[in-house]
Amino acid sequence: MTHTAAMLEAAPSSPRYDLGVLSRCIESCLDCAQACTACADACLAEETVGELTRCISLNLMCADVCDATAFALSRQATSDDAAVRALVEACVQACAGCAAECEHHAEMHAHCRVCAEACRACEQACRELLPSD
Amino acid sequence: MTHTAAMLEAAPSSPRYDLGVLSRCIESCLDCAQACTACADACLAEETVGELTRCISLNLMCADVCDATAFALSRQATSDDAAVRALVEACVQACAGCAAECEHHAEMHAHCRVCAEACRACEQACRELLPSD
């Protein structure tokens, strides 16, 4: 049980996005940041780590961007729309790139399969946010 | 639906905490970081912001510590137990301090009431993790 939707509803500022779409996007970003961090860690513990270094790099990049995006989107009183939009676009790119790499290893490693799912869900949630900006 | 538990189960390294307790703690840290970020933002949008500056400061501190703790706990292959334990202890302190401040404003501001709940849940989840370390 998260408090994301309740926090967005409790804000005194008028909503700039559909609250359901925004809440899902923030939660997807946090979930993806966690999954990417855990996937990098799991890759490091694999005997075949030498084949997973690109996956680890993209995981770390994606985790940082998703984390920053989740917090930027949690600040609805802010009005620097250009910066927020550019950040969400960076998040779409990072998720798509990390998902594609994780999908290469999905049959071999369950953590890459689950992480790819989290990345695709976050990519989709960010894309849904962009047109309504 | 988050991927936290699935990611932890998919890791090749043997678990160092009960997976249910660990998964709940990571998710509580992310939820609390989001709530604190949103609460700071909502406080900034209140006409009485001058009475909420301490709340905003503690929100920002708590968000940073919870975020770092969530990611440290997501790396179960790491073995710097002393640093992780100190970080979880810092998280307990930050959550307790922020919750106490938010509780002062809970009757007046719904965002402070909801944020206090998220902080108390995170404080409790971190405390449950510490003895099993």
Next chain:
Amino acid sequence: MTHTAAMLEAAPSSPRYDLGVLSRCIESCLDCAQACTACADACLAEETVGELTRCISLNLMCADVCDATAFALSRQATSDDAAVRALVEACVQACAGCAAECEHHAEMHAHCRVCAEACRACEQACRELLPSD
């Protein structure tokens, strides 16, 4: 004395940017993230905080984006160029927006004047990086 340039030179991967330009950009991002965090904190301590809430919001956004950008640029083995470029573009936007707001308050508040300088330096350093991508 920082270790940024020495770390970049010590990496086994071939450089993807001019190392001097890259090093300056990473350091400018970290410096700007610090300045924005401190400026938000200083604004909260001003009696006229009610007139500074937009400044605080943009400070917090800018700090998060600069921080994520500094770490993304520190990972030169990564090759998700599209995501890095989008993130640097978000950083340019966030710095420009925060600088413009801080400049409104520069005569009244030294912290806003200094923060605006840090934001403009970071905006410029990020712009220098983009064409060489």
Next chain:
Amino acid sequence: MTHTAAMLEAAPSSPRYDLGVLSRCIESCLDCAQACTACADACLAEETVGELTRCISLNLMCADVCDATAFALSRQATSDDAAVRALVEACVQACAGCAAECEHHAEMHAHCRVCAEACRACEQACRELLPSD
């Protein structure tokens, strides 16, 4: 040239630490976070990455803790001293642990040697802050 000291001096709140010591500590934390991020990335690009996985894990942990500590210390209007102290103690632990690991690889890898220096400098700067709290 950073703006850290100028930002701290420009704050309206009275200083809670010696400003020179505080400024050096914040800058050391940011420098160490950068060095650890770059060291993890450089380790991933080494052919012998399989021997460096513990180093990478400790690098990532140390980067996260140093980053959170730098921002917590940049907020001098905040007064949750217990949480800040616990966080600085976590930072000392993380830096000491990462430095010790990097020192094992310092003869073989220049990035580990430089990163160990950054970690030891940050550990020392954090220790200097603690007694004056």
